[in-house]
Amino acid sequence: MASKIALDKEEIPKQWYSILPDLPRPLSPLIDPAKKAPGPGIVPLIFPKAILGQEMSTERWIDIPDEVREVYRLWRPTPLFRAERLEKALKTPAKIYYKYEGVSPSGSHKPNTAVAQAYYNMKEGKERMATETGAGQWGSALAFGCMTFNIGCTVYMVRVSYDQKPYRRVLMELWDAEVHASPSTKTEAGRKILAEDPDNSGSLGIAISEAVEDALTHEEANYGIGSVFNHVLLHQTVIGQEAKKQLELEDDYPDVIYGCIGGGSSFSGLFWPFYYDKVSGKAPKDLKFVATEATACPSITKGEYMYDHGDTARITPLVKMHTLGHDFIPPPIHSGGLRYHGIAPTLSVLNTEKKLETRAYNQIEVFDAAKLFAKTEGIISAPEPTHSIKGAIDEALRCKETGEEKVILFLLCGHGHFDMQAYDDYLKGKLPPYTYPEEEVKKAMKKLRDLYPWLETLPY
Numbered sequence: 460m461a462s463k464i465a466l467d468k469e470e471i472p473k474q475w476y477s478i479l480p481d482l483p484r485p486l487s488p489l490i491d492p493a494k495k496a497p498g499p500g501i502v503p504l505i506f507p508k509a510i511l512g513q514e515m516s517t518e519r520w521i522d523i524p525d526e527v528r529e530v531y532r533l534w535r536p537t538p539l540f541r542a543e544r545l546e547k548a549l550k551t552p553a554k555i556y557y558k559y560e561g562v563s564p565s566g567s568h569k570p571n572t573a574v575a576q577a578y579y580n581m582k583e584g585k586e587r588m589a590t591e592t593g594a595g596q597w598g599s600a601l602a603f604g605c606m607t608f609n610i611g612c613t614v615y616m617v618r619v620s621y622d623q624k625p626y627r628r629v630l631m632e633l634w635d636a637e638v639h640a641s642p643s644t645k646t647e648a649g650r651k652i653l654a655e656d657p658d659n660s661g662s663l664g665i666a667i668s669e670a671v672e673d674a675l676t677h678e679e680a681n682y683g684i685g686s687v688f689n690h691v692l693l694h695q696t697v698i699g700q701e702a703k704k705q706l707e708l709e710d711d712y713p714d715v716i717y718g719c720i721g722g723g724s725s726f727s728g729l730f731w732p733f734y735y736d737k738v739s740g741k742a743p744k745d746l747k748f749v750a751t752e753a754t755a756c757p758s759i760t761k762g763e764y765m766y767d768h769g770d771t772a773r774i775t776p777l778v779k780m781h782t783l784g785h786d787f788i789p790p791p792i793h794s795g796g797l798r799y800h801g802i803a804p805t806l807s808v809l810n811t812e813k814k815l816e817t818r819a820y821n822q823i824e825v826f827d828a829a830k831l832f833a834k835t836e837g838i839i840s841a842p843e844p845t846h847s848i849k850g851a852i853d854e855a856l857r858c859k860e861t862g863e864e865k866v867i868l869f870l871l872c873g874h875g876h877f878d879m880q881a882y883d884d885y886l887k888g889k890l891p892p893y894t895y896p897e898e899e900v901k902k903a904m905k906k907l908r909d910l911y912p913w914l915e916t917l918p919y
């Protein structure tokens with residue numbers, strides 16, 4: 460049987476860890492395209508002050524409010540498992556551990572930040588938060604977070620998921636959120652897109668434009684985001700801090716850490732505390748960090764590192780990151796949470812400074828890995844972390860060839876109970892092994908350079 464390594468409630472971390480002071484070089488500033496110069500654009504208008512402070516803070520450790528830890532107690536600390544049955548099936552000398560975030564109320568890591576964001580908005584007098592959601596994981600997490608602090612929640616859900624995943628919508632509505640299929644008629648951005656293309660199936664970029672516009676045009680509302688921004692990744696570091704303690708109980712330390720990246724929050728939440736060990740000379744081993752993504756949305760493996768907008772309507776400022784272009788329309792793959800065009804600026808810096816390794820996998824190979832995982836460890840993975848499972852399995856198989864007894868740690872950041880359609884399609888052989896074409900990335904980058912020819916002259 461897989462062995463479970465649990466912690467007491469008292470061991471829920473008391474602080475979050477920020478990587479900003481420990482990055483190999485500082486982040487490039489946000490650029491306001493109207494001024495063609497550094498500036499936060501609309502950012503200060505849509506977030507509470509406490510969140511803005513965390514976004515730019517140079518403090519390494521930031522206290523977690525007691526009220527937030529109190530809500531975390533509902534499901535934290537989350538378990539760490541040694542995947543002994545998977546190891547046996549692979550006949551590998553490696554040890555495989557996974558940290559499981561699927562035990563949260565909404566079934567993923569997302570409530571770690573949703574609860575914190577709802578708390579700070581409530582504290583600063585906001586009555587409602589607006590957000591976007593792709594597959595529905597983030598929307599349901601924020602619906603849950605807002606409910607715990609008694610504020611409203613409006614979710615713009617990408618049309619294709621709204622139609623394909625009605626149960627995620629029901630979950631959000633059960634937690635009192637108002638859910639609109641995006642593009643919607645509720646916002647200027649949505650109406651404009653529908654006028655041009657009434658059957659538009661939506662994208663995260665469009666839904667972000669709608670949620671940001673909602674927050675900008677309503678005094679009582681702010682915006683909440685589920686990934687990419689520094690404060691979101693910061694809130695996820697409870698994951699890695701707990702995992703470190705759990706591995707200590709086993710007298711183990713990882714040689715390599717795998718996670719999947721949509722915007723990069725779950726993976727960062729796991730590896731940042733270990734990265735801190737590494738840069739502060741406390742790590743007993745020279746550990747490696749490996750980010751995995753979908754070949755259908757290869758933001759870090761094929762996307763360029765350049766300034767781009769976070770949303771399709773170009774309401775948000777320009778951010779320096781790996782990107783596939785802000786008007787990227789993702790192919791309809793099942794890993795909804797990995798279908799975003801950009802990657803967190805912090806991860807982008809770490810990647811360009813060669814502090815990370817990256818891999819991209821297609822849908823079929825990751826579902827093959829998820830099937831083996833379900834048959835050995837029992838848990839049905841969310842489609843996104845099937846990429847981490849695939850990475851960990853490949854690493855364990857390499858160990859079998861070399862005889863290395865590596866310690867592999869990966870993040871199983873959610874369960875797949877709402878994703879049975881994906882598994883059904885997989886079992887029926889209906890999933891295409893989609894790879895996003897290189898030429899499309901080149902076209903999008905040319906479009907961006909044509910739009911802002913002055914981008915190349917910026918000194919950042």
Ligand SMILES: Cc1ncc(COP(=O)(O)O)c(C=O)c1O
Nearest residue numbers: 596686721722723724725796873
């Ligand atoms: C279960 C799950 N994993 C991973 C992701 C990807 O986001 P991130 O890279 O921020 O963890 C999502 C995003 O919605 C998700 O729902």
